[in-house]
Amino acid sequence: MALRLDGRQLAAALELRLRSAIAAGLEQAGRPPGLAVLRVGDDPASGVYVANKEKACERVGITSHGAHLAADNPADAVAAVIERLNADPSVDGILLQLPLPKGLEESPLLALIDPEKDADGLHTLNLGRLAKGESGPRSCTPAGVMALLRQAQVSLSGARAVVVGRSLLVGQPMALMLQAADATVTVAHSRTRDLAALTRQADVLVVAAGQPLLIGAEHVRPGAVVVDVGIHRLPPDPAAGPGAKGKLCGDVRFEEVEPIAAAITPVPGGVGPMTVTMLLVNTVVAWGRRHGLDNPLADLVP
Numbered sequence: 018m019a020l021r022l023d024g025r026q027l028a029a030a031l032e033l034r035l036r037s038a039i040a041a042g043l044e045q046a047g048r049p050p051g052l053a054v055l056r057v058g059d060d061p062a063s064g065v066y067v068a069n070k071e072k073a074c075e076r077v078g079i080t081s082h083g084a085h086l087a088a089d090n091p092a093d094a095v096a097a098v099i100e101r102l103n104a105d106p107s108v109d110g111i112l113l114q115l116p117l118p119k120g121l122e123e124s125p126l127l128a129l130i131d132p133e134k135d136a137d138g139l140h141t142l143n144l145g146r147l148a149k150g151e152s153g154p155r156s157c158t159p160a161g162v163m164a165l166l167r168q169a170q171v172s173l174s175g176a177r178a179v180v181v182g183r184s185l186l187v188g189q190p191m192a193l194m195l196q197a198a199d200a201t202v203t204v205a206h207s208r209t210r211d212l213a214a215l216t217r218q219a220d221v222l223v224v225a226a227g228q229p230l231l232i233g234a235e236h237v238r239p240g241a242v243v244v245d246v247g248i249h250r251l252p253p254d255p256a257a258g259p260g261a262k263g264k265l266c267g268d269v270r271f272e273e274v275e276p277i278a279a280a281i282t283p284v285p286g287g288v289g290p291m292t293v294t295m296l297l298v299n300t301v302v303a304w305g306r307r308h309g310l311d312n313p314l315a316d317l318v319p
C-alpha cells in the first residue's frame with residue numbers, strides 16, 4: 018500500500034505558515050500582501066478557479082484585487098489593466114487567468130506582467146531565473162510537487178526522475194526543479210518511443226501529459242514515487258441518471274499503480290490544492306521582498 022501524498026493536508030499546513038509569515042511582517046510592511054486575479058470573459062471553469070483563489074487569499078490574510086473584464090474587450094484594454102496593477106503599490110502578485118476568450122493572444126499579455134509580481138512564475142525572466150538557480154517567483158504546480166516530495170522526505174539526490182510532459186506550464190519547470198534537487202532527469206513527451214520502458218526506470222515519476230489514465234502498472238517500477246499532475250472529468254456513468262457529473266481522474270490509473278508504488282498523489286486532493294497554495298506563497302514572498310523582510314518560505318520559493 019503506497020503512502021498517500023496528501024496535497025490538501027500539506028496545503029492546510031502551509032496556509033498556517035503563510036498566516037504567521039504575514040502576521041510577522043505586517044508591522045514593517047504597513048499593509049497586507051495583495052494578489053490581483055484578472056479574469057477576462059466568462060469561462061465557467063475559470064469562474065470556479067478564481068473564486069477558489071480568492072477564498073484562499075481570504076483564509077491567509079492576502080487582500081484580493083480582482084478585476085473581471087467582459088469577453089469583448091480588446092487586447093489594449095486588458096493591457097491597460099495589467100499596467101495599472103503593475104503600478105499599484107498595494108499589489109504584490111498578478112495572475113492573468115487562462116484561457117482567454119477567442120481573439121486575445123496569451124503570450125504578449127503575460128509578458129506585460131511585471132516579473133516581480135508574476136504570481137504564476139511563468140514570465141520568461143522567471144523561467145530563466147529558475148534555470149539559473151536565482152531567486153524569484155516559481156511556477157506554481159511544479160513548486161507544489163517539490164513541496165509534496167520534500168514533505169514526504171523523498172530522497173532526490175542521485176535519484177532517477179522521469180517527467181512525462183514538456184509544457185512550459187508544468188513539464189519543463191518540473192524538470193528544472195528536480196534537476197536543481199540533484200535528480201537525474203529525463204523528460205518524455207508525445208513523440209517519445211516506448212514510454213513504458215523509460216518510465217519503468219524512474220525512482221520518481223511525475224506525469225503531466227494531460228491524457229486521462231495514460232499511466233498504468235506496466236509503466237511503473239515497484240517502489241517508485243508517482244506524482245499525478247493531470248486532472249480530468251470522466252463522462253458521467255449513464256446509470257447515474259440525468260445531470261450526474263462524471264468522476265475526476267488523473268493521468269495515472271490510481272487503482273493499478275497504488276499497490277506497487279512507494280508513494281502516490283491522489284486525484285483530486287494531490288497536486289491540485291498545492292498549486293493554489295504556491296500562488297499564495299509567491300505573492301507573500303514578493304510582498305516580503307518589497308518590504309525588505311527575511312523570506313521565511315525560502316524552502317518553498319527561494
Ligand code: NAD
Nearest residue numbers: 158182183184186187206207225226227246247248289292
Ligand atoms: P499540455 O497539453 O500543455 O502538455 C502536455 C504534455 O504532455 C506535452 O508536452 C505532450 O508532449 C505530452 N504528452 C501528451 N501525450 C503524451 C503521451 N501519450 N506520452 C507522453 N507524453 C505525452 O498540458 P499541461 O498544461 O502541461 O497540463 C498537463 C495536465 O496537468 C493536464 O491534465 C492539466 O489539466 C493538468 N494540470 C493540473 C494542474 C493542477 O494544479 N493539478 C495544473 C496545471 C495542469
